[in-house]
Amino acid sequence: MRRYSAFAIAREALRHHLGWERAWASPEPRAAYDVVIVGAGGHGLATAYYLGKNFGITNVAVIEKGWLGGGNTGRNTTIIRSNYLQDPSAAIYEKSRSLYETLSQDLNYNVMFSPRGVMMLAQTHHEVRGYLRTAHANVLQGVETEWIGPDRVKELCPIMNIDGPRYPVLGALWQPRGGTARHDAVAWGYARACSAMGMHIIQQCEVTGVRSEAGQVTGVDTTKGFIGCKKLGMVVAGHSSVLAEKAGFRLPIESMALQALVSEPIKPCMDVVVMANTVHGYMSQSDKGEMVIGGGTDSFNNYTQRGSFHHIEETLRALIETFPMLSRLKMLRQWGGIVDMTGDRSPIISKTPLGGCFVNCGWGTGGFKAIPGSGWAMAELMAKGEPGPLAEEFSMYRFREGRFIDESVAAGVAH
Amino acid sequence: MLIVHCPHCGVQADETELTNGGQAHLRRFGPGSSDAEFEAYMFARKNPKGVHFERWRHSYGCGKWFIAARCTATLEVFGTYPAQTTEPPAAIIATIKKRRPEWEGSE
Numbered sequence: 001m002r003r004y005s006a007f008a009i010a011r012e013a014l015r016h017h018l019g020w021e022r023a024w025a026s027p028e029p030r031a032a033y034d035v036v037i038v039g040a041g042g043h044g045l046a047t048a049y050y051l052g053k054n055f056g057i058t059n060v061a062v063i064e065k066g067w068l069g070g071g072n073t074g075r076n077t078t079i080i081r082s083n084y085l086q087d088p089s090a091a092i093y094e095k096s097r098s099l100y101e102t103l104s105q106d107l108n109y110n111v112m113f114s115p116r117g118v119m120m121l122a123q124t125h126h127e128v129r130g131y132l133r134t135a136h137a138n139v140l141q142g143v144e145t146e147w148i149g150p151d152r153v154k155e156l157c158p159i160m161n162i163d164g165p166r167y168p169v170l171g172a173l174w175q176p177r178g179g180t181a182r183h184d185a186v187a188w189g190y191a192r193a194c195s196a197m198g199m200h201i202i203q204q205c206e207v208t209g210v211r212s213e214a215g216q217v218t219g220v221d222t223t224k225g226f227i228g229c230k231k232l233g234m235v236v237a238g239h240s241s242v243l244a245e246k247a248g249f250r251l252p253i254e255s256m257a258l259q260a261l262v263s264e265p266i267k268p269c270m271d272v273v274v275m276a277n278t279v280h281g282y283m284s285q286s287d288k289g290e291m292v293i294g295g296g297t298d299s300f301n302n303y304t305q306r307g308s309f310h311h312i313e314e315t316l317r318a319l320i321e322t323f324p325m326l327s328r329l330k331m332l333r334q335w336g337g338i339v340d341m342t343g344d345r346s347p348i349i350s351k352t353p354l355g356g357c358f359v360n361c362g363w364g365t366g367g368f369k370a371i372p373g374s375g376w377a378m379a380e381l382m383a384k385g386e387p388g389p390l391a392e393e394f395s396m397y398r399f400r401e402g403r404f405i406d407e408s409v410a411a412g413v414a415h
Numbered sequence: 416m417l418i419v420h421c422p423h424c425g426v427q428a429d430e431t432e433l434t435n436g437g438q439a440h441l442r443r444f445g446p447g448s449s450d451a452e453f454e455a456y457m458f459a460r461k462n463p464k465g466v467h468f469e470r471w472r473h474s475y476g477c478g479k480w481f482i483a484a485r486c487t488a489t490l491e492v493f494g495t496y497p498a499q500t501t502e503p504p505a506a507i508i509a510t511i512k513k514r515r516p517e518w519e520g521s522e
């Protein structure tokens with residue numbers, strides 16, 4: 001792999017940009033690998049990357065039914081934060097956020113991580129108490145957040161109306177080191193680094209069956225033929241239940257549509273990320289100038305990657321009181337992705353009833369922020385066969401045992 | 416936007432009038448059941464890509480519960496029926512089999 005650098009740009013500028021290599025190879029699959037990861041989204045590619053980097057396991061294939069990063073990795077609102085209430089959540093999301101800080105250097109690929117700060121507005125007294133509690137919990141967890149008052153909110157985000165009649169801004173939970181990153185670049189950067197380690201990334205290859213012998217996984221049937229493996233990682237958010245069924249078990253997951261939208265591009269007006277959970281909307285401004293807006297999930301099981309229009313309307317209607325300038329903006333594009341929802345709104349990184357088969361799913365509406373930490377924890381689980389400290393609480397068996405990591409109660413909403 | 420026929424009041428209700436109640440025809444488990452049975456009942460919902468039976472409440476209409484058979488891959492609604500039943504009526508099954516010949520027919 002030829003490294004990217006300022007020098008490389010200068011060199012290529014002098015020779016008509018003919019020297020750039022393909023970022024990753026597209027080989028035909030081999031008959032077998034030590035590890036097969038299903039799903040070349042951020043989480044799957046990060047799992048492969050840390051298998052190679054942390055454990056020296058490089059005989060790995062990442063197979064993908066569509067194109068690389070074409071699922072939820074390319075469909076989210078790119079928010080990165082770790083201000084969670086429960087200890088297991090704070091640990092894995094904070095690990096993830098800290099890995100994002102140096103990810104561009106680590107991958108030699110600019111993921112455009114922008115630690116612009118994430119603000120979660122408190123617009124009811126219930127939320128004020130909730131976020132004060134989270135701020136205290138974060139101190140104990142070593143996550144840097146602080147409670148700020150309305151004046152400081154206005155100072156950080158002047159376009160906000162803090163005196164709305166229905167939803168006044170009473171303060172906010174402020175995480176100055178949260179922010180955003182370029183979502184496609186995260187997938188591309190991991191893919192390039194995996195390819196450079198000799199791993200195979202196989203796109204347009206759908207898994208049609210999972211084969212096993214005596215309770216141990218032996219490989220997967222795909223549209224490009226049988227691919228054998230000693231260990232299998234399922235990292236296919238949205239379709240986790242469908243793939244688990246092929247492997248012979250059921251996951252505590254339901255698939256739902258989550259939508260996002262962007263406005264026409266405008267001049268810079270907002271240099272922080274704002275989340276308003278009472279009205280259930282969140283917004284940031286992209287480098288292109290678009291206001292990037294997200295809301296809550298639709299209410300019913302759905303695999304179509306299309307959501308209902310009234311949800312978009314509800315999100316904007318609710319945000320307009322706090323951001324009056326939105327009422328003058330045209331919305332440019334809207335899209336949907338299919339998210340895995342678990343009963344406690346926390347993810348699953350777990351062994352499964354099938355030997356040698358591991359699952360990483362259930363990130364709900366907030367998986368992008370978790371990509372590096374999730375890959376790190378999943379790689380450890382797959383390499384050792386047992387979960388490390390980051391993953392152990394996220395077993396799929398916690399629902400049987402009643403050990404929920406209840407962020408749905410903590411956040412009051414999906415997150 | 417999803418439009419579903421309410422079998423109680425006959426209204427073609429759009430989804431803003433309705434509340435989704437999750438998987439239909441769940442069998443409850445009582446005292447003495449195993450942890451696995453409780454887990455399956457409470458959390459291990461069916462999540463098919465295809466034919467799905469689910470509960471809906473006509474919240475901003477007649478207020479009654481009913482069950483819809485719907486395809487989660489296309490959002491096609493095959494039919495609806497009142498919730499006071501433990502299994503789908505034969506007419507609904509027939510409609511689904513006509514529309515989805517490959518469907519293996521478990522609710």
Ligand SMILES: [Zn+2]
Binds near residue numbers: 421422424425426
């Ligand atoms: Zn009705």
